[in-house]
Amino acid sequence: MAEYKGVAVYCELTAGKLVPISAEGLGIGKKLADDLGQELSAVLVGSDISNLAQETVTYGADKVYLVDDPLLKDYQTDSYVAVMQKVLNQITPRILILGQTDVGRDLAPRLAFRLETTVTMDCVELAIDSQSKRLLQTKPVYGGNAQAVFTSDTDPQMVTIRTKAMTPLEPDASRQGEIINIEAGVEASAIRTRIVDRVMEEVAGIKIEDAEVVVAGGRGIGSPEGFGQLEELAKLLKGAVGASRPPCDNGWVPDTVQIGLTGKIIAPEIYIAVAISGSSQHLSGCSGSKNIIAINKDAEANIFRQARFGAVGDWKKVLPAFTEKIKELLAA
Amino acid sequence: MNIIVCIKQVIDPEAPPSSFRIDAATNKVMMQGAPPVIDPYGEYAVEASLKIKATQGGKITTISLGDNLLREVVKKPLAMGADELVLLEDEVYIGGDSWSTAYALAMAIKKVGEYDLILCGREASDTNAGQTGPGISEILGVPCVTLARKIDVTDSTARVERVTADGYEVIDVPLPSVITVSNEIGEPRYPTIKGIMTAKKIEPVIWKPSDIGVEPFHVGDAGQRTRIARLYQPILEGECEFAEGESPEEAGANLALKLREAKVL
Ligand SMILES: Cc1cc2nc3c(=O)[nH]c(=O)nc-3n(C[C@H](O)[C@H](O)[C@H](O)COP(=O)(O)OP(=O)(O)OC[C@H]3O[C@@H](n4cnc5c(N)ncnc54)[C@H](O)[C@@H]3O)c2cc1C
Numbered sequence: 001m002a003e004y005k006g007v008a009v010y011c012e013l014t015a016g017k018l019v020p021i022s023a024e025g026l027g028i029g030k031k032l033a034d035d036l037g038q039e040l041s042a043v044l045v046g047s048d049i050s051n052l053a054q055e056t057v058t059y060g061a062d063k064v065y066l067v068d069d070p071l072l073k074d075y076q077t078d079s080y081v082a083v084m085q086k087v088l089n090q091i092t093p094r095i096l097i098l099g100q101t102d103v104g105r106d107l108a109p110r111l112a113f114r115l116e117t118t119v120t121m122d123c124v125e126l127a128i129d130s131q132s133k134r135l136l137q138t139k140p141v142y143g144g145n146a147q148a149v150f151t152s153d154t155d156p157q158m159v160t161i162r163t164k165a166m167t168p169l170e171p172d173a174s175r176q177g178e179i180i181n182i183e184a185g186v187e188a189s190a191i192r193t194r195i196v197d198r199v200m201e202e203v204a205g206i207k208i209e210d211a212e213v214v215v216a217g218g219r220g221i222g223s224p225e226g227f228g229q230l231e232e233l234a235k236l237l238k239g240a241v242g243a244s245r246p247p248c249d250n251g252w253v254p255d256t257v258q259i260g261l262t263g264k265i266i267a268p269e270i271y272i273a274v275a276i277s278g279s280s281q282h283l284s285g286c287s288g289s290k291n292i293i294a295i296n297k298d299a300e301a302n303i304f305r306q307a308r309f310g311a312v313g314d315w316k317k318v319l320p321a322f323t324e325k326i327k328e329l330l331a332a
Numbered sequence: 333m334n335i336i337v338c339i340k341q342v343i344d345p346e347a348p349p350s351s352f353r354i355d356a357a358t359n360k361v362m363m364q365g366a367p368p369v370i371d372p373y374g375e376y377a378v379e380a381s382l383k384i385k386a387t388q389g390g391k392i393t394t395i396s397l398g399d400n401l402l403r404e405v406v407k408k409p410l411a412m413g414a415d416e417l418v419l420l421e422d423e424v425y426i427g428g429d430s431w432s433t434a435y436a437l438a439m440a441i442k443k444v445g446e447y448d449l450i451l452c453g454r455e456a457s458d459t460n461a462g463q464t465g466p467g468i469s470e471i472l473g474v475p476c477v478t479l480a481r482k483i484d485v486t487d488s489t490a491r492v493e494r495v496t497a498d499g500y501e502v503i504d505v506p507l508p509s510v511i512t513v514s515n516e517i518g519e520p521r522y523p524t525i526k527g528i529m530t531a532k533k534i535e536p537v538i539w540k541p542s543d544i545g546v547e548p549f550h551v552g553d554a555g556q557r558t559r560i561a562r563l564y565q566p567i568l569e570g571e572c573e574f575a576e577g578e579s580p581e582e583a584g585a586n587l588a589l590k591l592r593e594a595k596v597l
């Protein structure tokens with residue numbers, strides 16, 4: 001039997017760049033590797049990506065495993081699962097970390113079942129148990145109403161991590177690492193799916209993931225026109241507009257601005273929730289915000305249990321006055 | 333077209349958080365005053381199957397694994413228009429993890445035999461895992477596409493629109509395959525009166541582990557590879573400061589003043 005050792009992080013790429021969650025994975029991976037007194041490896045899979053290896057080293061990787069092949073240009077489940085299986089059989093890490101992204105959600109469970117091990121999805125905390133040296137995997141369950149701490153009987157112990165839940169290390173250009181190339185060894189014929197098209201639903205202005213201020217509306221906004229008023233406030237504060245799920249489902253705003261467990265996870269300085277009840281699934285996506293401010297006609301709404309400031313009332317009356325006053329204050 | 337949809341009975345995720353309790357001794361969850369429901373994303377998967385059946389014809393079989401499954405809950409897909417119901421109902425099935433659940437479901441699907449498409453929810457509202465669909469596909473050796481917002485079937489291929497962070501991708505996948513369904517597929521339809529009457533008359537088929545060729549040590553509690561060390565409720569620390577006012581307008585203006593005072597703005 002192979003000896004499982006060290007921590008590996010699958011570093012996701014998009015448009016030839018590391019996605020932020022890759023650095024977050026290396027950050028927590030480094031901490032766990034240090035606790036175990038073992039090495040941290042980065043795994044990079046794609047086409048024409050050798051220039052990214054050094055970057056993962058600056059974020060903490062001791063070793064970088066690089067699988068570079070034109071066939072791996074796009075993420076496709078079949079090819080990536082096969083490649084990752086091969087890489088992991090070679091490096092046999094004790095822990096494997098991926099990101100809870102649209103790729104991680106697809107790749108991690110398939111790979112876990114392929115390797116006959118387990119994965120805990122969407123972890124918000126990871127630690128090594130001081131006694132057993134096994135990985136304690138904390139993740140929200142029941143839509144965020146509860147948190148569970150899991151351990152796994154099998155190796156590698158796989159997890160995906162929630163966006164913005166872990167902190168990356170400051171990149172350090174003086175760090176040294178070893179780069180190891182691995183042949184992909186996949187045939188085009190082994191890929192059963194075919195990508196026909198990729199459609200971007202771009203939203204004008206600042207992306208909600210990057211905005212310092214997010215003004216979000218819920219079911220109580222009632223119409224696309226209502227969101228126009230949120231837009232006005234967001235512009236004033238140089239922020240972006242987001243939403244709970246119902247406005248997306250109803251087509252008032254694009255699906256890409258949904259905030260929550262199954263949408264975007266954000267952590268802005270200011271989060272203004274208007275006519276949002278504050279379901280645990282929604283709060284999963286915004287509870288990391290520095291200041292939550294809520295406007296709701298129902299004083300008992302759950303959102304007020306997370307909010308730092310609030311106003312009770314019909315948003316159609318509260319919001320214009322709020323926006324007007326802010327305009328005044330900013331002009332002064 | 334033979335479609336199999338996996339449906340789980342769960343505690344109501346839309347019930348007020350205040351009715352949610354954890355029994356620390358057993359690490360079990362209780363929901364007071366709200367009856368269980370079928371898993372919302374499973375319900376989206378049923379809706380997807382009905383849309384496909386409307387154009388392709390065929391049969392929809394739903395499978396639920398659990399214990400003490402309420403008939404009015406697990407029969408809801410039948411009332412919406414599904415044709416058959418298989419229950420993996422036994423106390424040995426419960427307390428499992430993604431492995432034991434996906435394994436038992438895959439073995440039951442093998443026993444059903446004829447299938448072109450297997451649909452699951454993108455994630456269950458209790459586990460928030462999203463592993464069962466990919467797990468079944470891996471065990472059965474068929475392809476899988478996750479997070480579907482639209483599915484079009486022609487002959488032996490499904491064209492799937494898959495949700496991504498900034499839009500969607502369009503993927504062709506040969507059948508049979510597993511697809512996990514997201515809410516963008518569209519609101520699940522309501523059962524009709526006629527549907528409810530039909531559902532009443534359909535008797536579920538019940539399979540014990542031995543019926544699907546599964547050893548007891550592979551299912552439920554005994555078959556799990558993940559252990560739960562602790563289950564607890566995170567504490568909401570929030571002390572909300574309310575902006576007062578004679579009118580909602582005044583409250584709105586005062587809210588802005590409060591933010592300025594606290595240097596949030
Ligand atoms: C597995 C799973 C995943 C999910 N993922 C997500 C997710 O990622 N994101 C998400 O948001 N949801 C998600 N949901 C759905 C979630 O459970 C809730 O249904 C949803 O968040 C409710 O949105 P809401 O607060 O806008 O609507 P509601 O709960 O209907 O609340 C509307 C609020 O508006 C207030 N209101 C109405 N009119 C006015 C008015 N004129 N003025 C002021 N206030 C008013 C009401 O008092 C109420 O509080 C998920 C559900 C499940 C089961």
Ligand SMILES: Nc1ncnc2c1ncn2[C@@H]1O[C@H](COP(=O)(O)O)[C@@H](O)[C@H]1O
Nearest residue numbers: 338339397452453455456461462463464
């Ligand atoms: N016990 C079960 N019985 C039937 N289907 C299930 C069961 N558990 C999970 N599923 C299916 O798998 C999906 C994802 O569940 P999970 O992997 O637990 O997030 C659900 O939406 C269901 O479609």
